[in-house]
Amino acid sequence: MTEEIIIAGFGGQGVLSLGKILAYSGIMQDQEVSWMPSYGPEMRGGTANVTVILSDDRINSPVLNEFDTAIILNQQSMDKFESMVKPGGLLLYDPNGISHHPKRKDIKIATIEGAKEASELNNKKTFNMVIMGAFLKIHPIVLMENVHKGLEKSLPPRHHHMIPLNEKAIKVGMEEVKVIHDYK
């Protein structure tokens, strides 16, 4: 199995760390992983994206122009990445702040109100974990126990007390995700 994912949004939304936690979870189940970020001044308040690949085999290119899943968290990223989802792939997005919704018919499209759910959890930083839950509900590529280990590995120990809250956010994401279009 190989899952090629792009996660794209604004700097500060936790895009890079969402990718990192996914990658760590993959390692916990003995997979090969790669995490390729955009870097540079464009990240200062601008867009940030990361390509994450989890695979049972050796990973070839860490840089891709087609993805199994696109997780889209702002309009610029929607404009850029909608067309790069493989036919039959998944586009998951937070409709908050999106004015041009995806039009593709040959992919699965799902929404998650990440910003809203995070503020209901009284912690905006859980935003990316809500998104992760939504994704894992549709593509359960990593087991929850490995996500737990992934969180332990990727968060510094002083933030470990936040793990239960993060896991709660993942659950919320799993419950609240909505598939709004399916190609089948």
Next chain:
Amino acid sequence: MMTTAVITPEEIIKKGKIVFEKTKLMNDCTLSYCPGCGHGVAHRLVMEVVDEMGIEQDTIGVAPVGCSVLAYEFMNIDMQQAAHGRAPAVATGIKRVFPEKYVFTYQGDGDLAAIGTAETIHACNRGENIVIIFVNNGIYGMTGGQMAPTTLPGMKSSTSPYGRVVETMGYPLKITEMVATLPGVAYATRQAVHTAKLVTKTKKAIIKAFQNQKDKKGTSIIEIVSNCNSGWKMTPVESNKWLDENMLAYFPLGDIKK
């Protein structure tokens, strides 16, 4: 007797009363600086002075490598962009072939006081008849907040994550004081731009520096102690307070050589 000019709100909003205009020589584009950063003010002051002295057609600026690397995008005059630290050498080249032009460099502390120390000292020692605008924010802003030669003792940066240890990393370099000892330097001063009053003072210093160049007096260096709210990981307001309390204690304001 102290006189304070009192402007009433009515006067300010009165139609036709212009309180502030965009600096003519600043281009109509978005600055690449973080909101709250002092670089923008420093740019504006240099351009205001060049404009007010009516020398824009005779002025050539040199942009450094640092956050102000794109200064040439913002200043509507002829500009060159130099390699990291080499601006004073580049400016020397310009001034030597165009002695009648006004030449200035605009440099950060990493650029001027680390990689470009040799160029700085030797341009000053030759008394190159140029203006050096030196923005000291105690950090490498551009590359993401690494330690600069001017980083304060104990101050954290990404390459001094536990604070600057002077025993192994040296002391903050007071390069303006250093070059002030050189006979080639006509004017060395330290200013700041985080309050309106200081902005006015800094502008006066810049005018004096360009006037020195006109009078062929030698090198003028204006250090502007500034903030880097991003690199310091503070809000703009916090960073200005921190600057006041910490940076200015180590880098006191005022003329070092007149």
Next chain:
Amino acid sequence: MEEVKLMKGNEAMAEAAIRSGVDAYFGYPITPQSEVIEYLMHEEPFKRTGMVVLQAESELAAINMVYGAAACGKKAMTSSSSPGISLKLEGISYMAGAELPCLIANVMRGGPGLGTIQPGQSDYFQAVKGGGHGDYNLIVLAPSTVQEMADFVNLGFDLAFKYRNPVMILSDGAIGQMMEKVTLPKQKERLSNEEIIKRYGSWATTGKPESRERNIITSLNLKSELQEIHNQHLQNKFKTAEKNEVRYEQIQCEDADYILVAYGTSARISQKVVQLGREKGLKLGLLRPITLWPFPKKIISELADHTKGFLSVEMSAGQMIEDVLLAVEGKAPVAHFGRMGGMIPSPSEVLDAVEKEINKILK
């Protein structure tokens, strides 16, 4: 104990440096490799192993600090990205002349000049043709994974000391910034001063005991006759390295009709191209040079005997292609595909280029 971690290429190289028993690192921040010195400053290896870490005032200073430490028989290294490497070249030439072992990493970005901070591979000529002045070569290792960023530190120092010559790790911004799984080497002890004297006392300036003549580290020889002899000695050394140190990887070359040649990030992309091509029925293969100098000429020449053509894939205007052409010796057509200025080619655009070249050959 071996440890599996998720790390950036830059961080993996830094951690590997600590674990390989490196004595000193001297650097200056530059994107996209600043994580090397940031990681080291955070880890404080001066407390762990006694390794020195110093932020120099410039790349010029950093490489000369390496010169000084290397001349003492210590394992010294530096890293930078393209503009900074250009500054180091003077020191690198001096080190080659003075026969000093050291490790230099270039995490390349797009040039020329200040260029861009995005990944590039346009310093190939600079790295493999010596770079600085004078007749010399660097041994150049090209990692294409985070694992290799770590592994090549130890390998690099082994080669540097074996040949008493600077070794370069030629990487790029993508591999430096990317995180992958990495198995870190076990902690090696740093050599003690006694051990260094025992191993390198014949040449290193470790302090002159009664028992030997003084050691002098220099690249100067005012007598041309002697300087020529010194050059011949260097050239013999380079010949031996060319014979013994070629490293490469072949991916599906056995039955390939058409072969891509690529290193670093381009090799990763090309691996995908081989996969996509084979899914379409094109028998593609990839030859990945691991040492860019010495270049894997022999294997390419052998492959040229039964391959229809080669495509050199590089993030440059076409530099390595010159070495591919020399190795192929006209036995098969060689083409180039590249992006420049910090652009990374996508697998599908490389595949398009491959198909175009194959069609040309078939015509």
